[in-house]
Amino acid sequence: MNYTPAAEIERRIKKFQAKLVAQELDGALLLLNADLYYFTGTVQNSFLYIPAGGEPVLMVRRSVSRGRTESPLTNIVPIRSPKEMPDILASFGYRDVKRVGMELDVLPFNLYQTYRKLFSPAELSDVSPLIKEIRAIKTPHEIGLLRQALQVVDKAFQAVPSFLKEGMTELEAAALFEAELRQRGYAGCCKMRSFNQEFFYGNVCSGSSGFDPSFFDGPVGGSGACPSHPQGAGWKKISRNEVVYIDYTSLIEGYTGDQSRVFCIGELSPQLVKAFEAALAIQKAVLASIKPGTLAEEPYLLALKLAEEMGYKDHFMGYKDHQVKFLGHGIGLELDEWPIFAKGMKTPLQPGMTFALEPKFVFPEGAIGTENSFVMTETGPEYLSITPEVITYLP
Amino acid sequence: MNYTPAAEIERRIKKFQAKLVAQELDGALLLLNADLYYFTGTVQNSFLYIPAGGEPVLMVRRSVSRGRTESPLTNIVPIRSPKEMPDILASFGYRDVKRVGMELDVLPFNLYQTYRKLFSPAELSDVSPLIKEIRAIKTPHEIGLLRQALQVVDKAFQAVPSFLKEGMTELEAAALFEAELRQRGYAGCCKMRSFNQEFFYGNVCSGSSGFDPSFFDGPVGGSGACPSHPQGAGWKKISRNEVVYIDYTSLIEGYTGDQSRVFCIGELSPQLVKAFEAALAIQKAVLASIKPGTLAEEPYLLALKLAEEMGYKDHFMGYKDHQVKFLGHGIGLELDEWPIFAKGMKTPLQPGMTFALEPKFVFPEGAIGTENSFVMTETGPEYLSITPEVITYLP
Structure with a gap:
């Protein structure tokens, strides 16, 4: 221990x-x-x-x-x-x-x-x-533990090509992904401080499941296994030529990393490929804009503006009336720590803050985008996530 | 859905x-x-x-x-x-x-x-x-859903001999057991109503890990993966000739079953075998004593009396100063429903109540006992659990 x-x-x-x-x-x-x-x-x-x-x-x-x-x-x-x-x-x-x-x-x-x-x-x-x-301000000790968490989730993402198969249910894929985390020390309940925000591990949404809205305060819902837990992986079978959106926490030694990647068995529609590239472009612009002192609402407002300019007004961070109004959140012992990257949040970003940023888009054919964990340094955000940011195509 | x-x-x-x-x-x-x-x-x-x-x-x-x-x-x-x-x-x-x-x-x-x-x-x-x-009083619809949950956990327990191996960590065993549940629709967060009682899936304790106490209000703790989540499966490797105690919830269609079984690669000490038989004997006597109108404290008091008569005063429901003072709990949408089988609980048991009873013993060499889910009928408790109640020995 x-x-x-x-x-x-x-x-x-x-x-x-x-x-x-x-x-x-x-x-x-x-x-x-x-x-x-x-x-x-x-x-x-x-x-x-x-x-x-x-x-x-x-x-x-x-x-x-x-x-x-x-x-x-x-x-x-x-x-x-x-x-x-x-x-x-x-x-x-x-x-x-x-x-x-x-x-x-x-x-x-x-x-x-x-x-x-x-x-x-x-x-x-x-x-x-x-x-x-x-x-909200992490020490080098805490940042080290978060790095471990992101290393573990990287191993799980790297394992996806070995088990993701056409015809398996989202729940089967989730079971295998979660086992990759669990055997490496995923510790248990991922803590959220907000009342009634139950959270379990993460999310596997294939194709249209990514369009299912939920109570959960995140951009992507998912059908879930049943109406009592209507979020995340469900019974839909994973098909060829659709997006498989995988978004997971990694809770190691108490600290929770958060990361999303996308996969596809076969080929992805040009619309989704373009949206994925848009998410990367937004992330790049946002990261370049963040310096110590940046207010926590600014990255959200910039991302929203860019998404709208790119024609994604109805798709950014959820679809139409199911959009969430933030770009990211602090990470640490809880998944909903400070800072919150949302309109009206005037917290100045400071070195030592750790957070996840998640520019994502939702379409009737599925959810796509990226999410990475970062630590704020004296000069700007530094990646804690280490997994390559590409759409991984499987044959 | x-x-x-x-x-x-x-x-x-x-x-x-x-x-x-x-x-x-x-x-x-x-x-x-x-x-x-x-x-x-x-x-x-x-x-x-x-x-x-x-x-x-x-x-x-x-x-x-x-x-x-x-x-x-x-x-x-x-x-x-x-x-x-x-x-x-x-x-x-x-x-x-x-x-x-x-x-x-x-x-x-x-x-x-x-x-x-x-x-x-x-x-x-x-x-x-x-x-x-x-x-607390379930309808036939709800009881049917609980039966499904116990059928799913039975499948996971039946799979244990196929994956439990000497030298794997408790966390690896937990990962595989949980994957058996998850792919069959384990829905997500197992809900507990009590403040601060975080609960995650269940517990795999091998040998001395079953002696580790925890904050959690149950008879068996476990080391957990790290001090932030100090309960359940940990990094200890599973050895020959020790008890492997597996206690899991099964959350299907919103309803949570609860069950424990024990396994052993090799042979178990006579002390633990005897304690397992004592747990079954206590369970049998308790079940025979329960009728509609029985007060919820009575099964606990009877079990405690029997355990003491059998010489297990310091081992029943935890070891010495880490003992919990109950025998079971209601199950349903939450894991800590009414009735609570504890001293001072004067709730009369009624047909339609569903609950888990868990006579267990803790020794320095490990935790052992049984746990099953039941529904109260007009004549007494009926098993919802369907898994044979034996110590499963693996070669």
Whole structure:
């Protein structure tokens, strides 16, 4: 097991504490697995209290032993029930708190009520924007883990010609692609922070399936296996001379890369080939435009303008009334991190940000385009994805 | 695609409306995908209003067309923003609501604030217990879908001897097992209602990995692939003469079956063989004790008593301080449905309930036991699982 270095954890906590002080909070109680992992290096059934000053306390229901093995934190103590929390915190000198931060973007209302009573009369305040800001800037350690994730997804894409066959269902192709990822350490649930955005691995859409819209906040839907999970690979059989659009996350050591490539058994229509080249041209122009300080909405607005000039107004990032209004998203411990490349997003891009950009087009005959993962450097975006950007034709 | 029959949806909504009336609520606004699917037959980016009396209204951000194809509801209308909701509802005659039900067990606090303002001065009230009660009793249609799920997981278990090899990692075995499920329509995210209980497919633990505890609320942890996802299959290589514990969900047409079986390349220690037989004996005694009206805690208490009498006090449902305090759980659209077979649960078991029971033991040398899915009938539990309950030995 690769554990998060102590220096990483210390730096993250210090950054967060500075923000707690600026917000005049006494501390924050964090519960979400993604945040627990970020600030402790372990994911246990636990409660993390980070004071505005001083050492954090990780209170663990289970497993205390595993928490102590995985996390470099000093104070890792057992707890049986949340009710014990005020006393445990008091024993570390954290008492009479007046303002406590929590992740109110994800904490269910009923649990909010429980914690409000527990910390009464303290006020609970949302610290999720502070966490998202810190997490948006990755360290070299984190960028290294993302590179690993993109190396793994490259291996899966490289394996596609060995298993993609005419007549197999999208679900069969998905099963084989996912097995390539899984055996190389794809870790489990790909986390999304937004409410109700269930996400599973990725997407295989062949031909017209790429035209099926879905609830999911992405440009390409897919039929899915059934109406309860109406997104991604479905029962359609893969045919000759149609686009096979494959879009997958790669979740390795906690960090999620994101990449799409397209395949075709036989020949692709000139319309789709042209759209693929348009996607590459848009990506190239967008990448050239991004410098530190670029606002996160600018790449989207540029891509949208270029797509419209090229005649793709009704096809860019979805078809007509099913279009999504973004070009990309931050990647890291969650798939929907900051920055978000969408209209109105005024976040200046900074070195250390990692993100996926995905100029894509949807036509009744299928979905096509590209998606790559990048890290922002002092001079502009650098590819984390390493797979050649071509349409791969199979005989 | 198999769509939910209109008669099913009508019956579910009528049951829910009767409960809304009893709670003196004007209606309920439901957002969670699992509940949307249950009451509409479709999962779109949408808002479902079910009045205490009258026709429900499904307001869809996207995809309206897909919602109309999949759902038998009459009123399916487009919406751009939640802000339009009061006007849309008023246009259907639903105005001046005073008490509105929502899923406050899952709704994040920040969203709760948004909806409270939107429906101000109406009071928001938690209807999740009402939904859980209704969903706990399955119809023959739903039981049929669960039977399909258990048939699919049986096929995956039957395939294990064809791919399980000494020296492969748990992750490789998991990849192949999951591919067996996926190609047969495993639909995607296995839903859990509880906050922060991330769940992915299932578990392959070989030998000592079954002794690794985890945050997850189940008897067997597993190392997982990395500290960010510390549960389930990991990098340990599968050896001869150790237990290979395989526990998987099967999510087909929205419904989730749950089953475990054990395998061994070579020979198993007498200690583990004896514990496996003890698990079967406990299961047999528990099944014989369950009748309509049995309280949900009784099977757990009986199993615990039997396990202790057999000398397994420190091993039943986890090892020592990592034991979980339940014997099983309801299954359906979510993996953590009602009833919960745990101490203090006074729910009387009723025909139509579907659940998994999982008497298991954990030792330093590995995890062993059994798990099957059942449906409650007028006379007692009936197996939904169809896989023979034996330790499968491979040469």
